[in-house]
Amino acid sequence: MITTKSGKVLVTGADGFIGSHLTEALVMAGYDVRAFVYYNSFNSAGWLDNCSREVKNQFEIFSGDIRDPYGVRNAVKGCDEILHLAALIAIPYSYHSPDTYVDTNIKGTLNVLQAARDFGVQKVVHTSTSEVYGTAQYVPIDEKHELQGQSPYSASKIGADQMALSFYRSFKTPVSIIRPFNTYGPRQSARAVIPTIITQIAAGMKEIKLGAVTPTRDFNYVQDTVSGFISILKSERSLGEVINIGSNFEVSIQETAETISEVMGREIRITSDEVRLRPEKSEVERLWADNSKAKRLLNWEPRFGGKEGFRQGLRETIEWFSNPANLSQYKADQYNL
Known part of the structure; x- marks a missing residue:
């Protein structure tokens, strides 16, 4: 109650x-x-x-x-x-x-x-x-x-x-x-990189379109x-x-995509889609909190910190996106502005 x-x-x-x-x-x-x-x-x-x-x-x-x-x-x-x-x-x-x-x-x-x-x-x-x-x-x-x-x-x-x-x-x-x-995590917009990767793989695509893959993020x-x-x-x-x-915990977009493909058990190749690239001086190259x-x-600490915590968070996110009812709300074949 x-x-x-x-x-x-x-x-x-x-x-x-x-x-x-x-x-x-x-x-x-x-x-x-x-x-x-x-x-x-x-x-x-x-x-x-x-x-x-x-x-x-x-x-x-x-x-x-x-x-x-x-x-x-x-x-x-x-x-x-x-x-x-x-x-x-x-x-x-x-x-x-x-x-x-x-x-x-x-x-x-x-x-x-x-x-x-x-x-x-x-x-x-x-x-x-x-x-x-x-x-x-x-x-x-x-x-x-x-x-x-x-x-x-x-x-x-x-x-x-x-x-x-x-x-x-x-x-x-x-x-x-x-x-x-x-x-x-679950429900995130496809404009973000992790849902972009997951939805393309879940839709059966082997060639994953991304923007810059060298920047790092703290997910x-x-x-x-x-x-x-x-x-x-x-x-x-x-x-x-x-x-x-x-x-x-700092991880590159490239490594993020590779980790997602490993967790999903799929082989992928990443291609750079020019429309997804930020202007050169606008790209944030590195974030680490x-x-x-x-x-x-x-007295706050992340429960999903570090490499294994990141993998666990990805597993839960992938599980949600892999549900056909949830995946159907996303357009994996389109670039989401």
Whole structure:
């Protein structure tokens, strides 16, 4: 039986990949959750339409648009804490339509902060991204690393992060910033590299189309990212802090593809698809998280860390994508912008 904790938590972007997993975990942990989902005429709550039976109908849904300050105020009213995940995150699309990234990521964050300040919200956890660091100047990357806007997406997230910190410093709004490194797992969009590889292999393709394969990433299984959010939400020591959530394990895209093919028991060959390549100076060549601050302040550690943890996370991800009902929702033969 789920025991409800006092107070209500608003999760923006609850219909997305990480947001839906986070909403489920919060409900299972006993939180009273209001899930802010992007309004659409299909009355769809995104991935929350596919949430587990244990939590279905156990949370409130609010449909709106994070860019609308009045709608955001209505969503925030009556909530004690906010986990703000709503954002545009696809890097290729940010080359296509950068203006929408400013409106959604910066202005949307401002709307949340203004409402939180006005209604006296007790805690705001704002979601950053490892992309704000750009190509690593040193490794592992700690929170003091220089910020580099190498894409319109990362620039918009730098702006949103600074807006959040400014509210903490200017108005004492109780803000914490979580900075997840590359999260992967069930339900992730095909615009990300791991689902791109898995769905092509699962669809029977032997020639796998990718962009650059030499860059390295610090992949974080979604359960670890979710536990990071909850740890920051619960911790008073996180106020005013930026905290990396990463596995402290670096792996190249090439090795990632090879590991996935091994786990799936398929032979593949990788070809470079020019349309998937970022502009030369926009490619982030290296990401590797220093997660010591999360360990120190939150007592958080990744359960799926290291090489074997990565393989285990991939096995669980592959199992989900290999389900025909799940795979049918992806278009493996198309490049997802």
